[in-house]
Amino acid sequence: MKHARVEINAVVEQVTCDDANPDSYQVMTRDGRTYSETEVTWLPPKSGVIIGLALNYADHAAELDFDKPESPILFVKSPSSSNAHNKKAYRPDNVNYMHYESELVVVIGKTASKVKAEEAMDYVGGYTVCNELTVRDYLEDFSRPPIKVKNVDSFGPLGPWVVDRDDIDDPHNLAVRTWVNGELRQEGNTRDLIFNIPELIEYISSFMTLQPGDMIATGTPKGLSDVKPGDEIIVEVESVGRLRTWLVSEEEYYSQAS
Numbered sequence: 001m002k003h004a005r006v007e008i009n010a011v012v013e014q015v016t017c018d019d020a021n022p023d024s025y026q027v028m029t030r031d032g033r034t035y036s037e038t039e040v041t042w043l044p045p046k047s048g049v050i051i052g053l054a055l056n057y058a059d060h061a062a063e064l065d066f067d068k069p070e071s072p073i074l075f076v077k078s079p080s081s082s083n084a085h086n087k088k089a090y091r092p093d094n095v096n097y098m099h100y101e102s103e104l105v106v107v108i109g110k111t112a113s114k115v116k117a118e119e120a121m122d123y124v125g126g127y128t129v130c131n132e133l134t135v136r137d138y139l140e141d142f143s144r145p146p147i148k149v150k151n152v153d154s155f156g157p158l159g160p161w162v163v164d165r166d167d168i169d170d171p172h173n174l175a176v177r178t179w180v181n182g183e184l185r186q187e188g189n190t191r192d193l194i195f196n197i198p199e200l201i202e203y204i205s206s207f208m209t210l211q212p213g214d215m216i217a218t219g220t221p222k223g224l225s226d227v228k229p230g231d232e233i234i235v236e237v238e239s240v241g242r243l244r245t246w247l248v249s250e251e252e253y254y255s256q257a258s
C-alpha cells in the first residue's frame with residue numbers, strides 16, 4: 001500500500017494512493033473521500049533526518065572522475081530542506097550548475113542500532129523517492145560538509161508517498177530515471193548500488209541509532225545535467241513513485257507561497 005500526507009481544505013490528512021494511471025494519482029482519505037492529484041496539496045510523507053549517500057553508483061563516480069569509494073560516504077540532509085510532490089524548488093541566484101538526483105529512499109520502520117546486514121531488511125518500513133537537488137558550484141568551493149550544496153530551502157523534494165516494504169519484491173532491481181521537460185536525462189538501476197540496503201543499514205547503525213521515520217537516500221546514478229527556472233523535473237523509481245518538481249527563480253520562490 002502507498003501512504004501519503006496531504007492537505008485538503010487546510011486540514012492535514014493521512015491518505016492512501018492509487019497510481020494505476022501515473023499521470024493522474026488518486027488519493028483516498030481514511031473516511032473514504034477521494035481526490036485527484038491536483039485537488040490536494042502534497043506534503044513530505046516523512047519528516048525524519050535523511051542520511052544521504054555520495055557516489056554510491058560506480059557509473060556516477062566515474063562520470064565525475066572519482067574512484068569507487070571503499071566505504072559509504074555519508075552526509076545529512078535536514079528537515080529544513082524538505083519539500084514535496086508537485087511543488088516548487090528554486091535555483092539560487094548566480095550559480096552556474098544546479099542538478100537533480102533521482103534516488104531510492106529507504107524509510108526506517110523501527111529503531112535500528114548495531115544491526116547486522118542479515119537482519120537489516122526487518123528494519124525497513126518502506127520506500128520513497130527523492131530529488132536530491134544539488135548546486136555543483138558549492139561542491140567545488142565548500143566541499144565538506146555539503147550543507148550549502150544540498151540543504152538549501154526546497155532542495156529535498158520527497159514522495160509522493162511511502163510504499164510498504166513488502167510491496168516491493170526486489171529493491172535492488174528498480175529503474176531510476178529523471179525527465180526534464182519530458183526529456184529523459186538520467187537512467188540507472190538500483191542493482192548497480194555499490195553499497196546495498198543491508199550493508200548501508202549495518203554500516204550506519206554501527207555508530208548511530210536510526211529512528212523510525214529516518215531515511216537513507218541511497219545515491220544517484222549517472223546522468224546529471226544543469227536545470228533552470230521554468231523546468232519541470234520528474235524523478236522516478238520504478239514501482240515506488242514518480243515525483244514532480246517545478247524549478248523557479250530565487251525571487252519567485254520567496255515572493256509567493258510555494
Ligand SMILES: O=C(O)C/C(=C\C=C(/O)C(=O)O)C(=O)O
Pocket residue numbers: 052053054055056057060064075101132139146218219220
Ligand atoms: O557529487 C559529488 O561530487 C559527490 C557528492 C555527492 C554525491 C551524491 O549526492 C550522489 O552521488 O548521489 C558530494 O557530496 O561530494
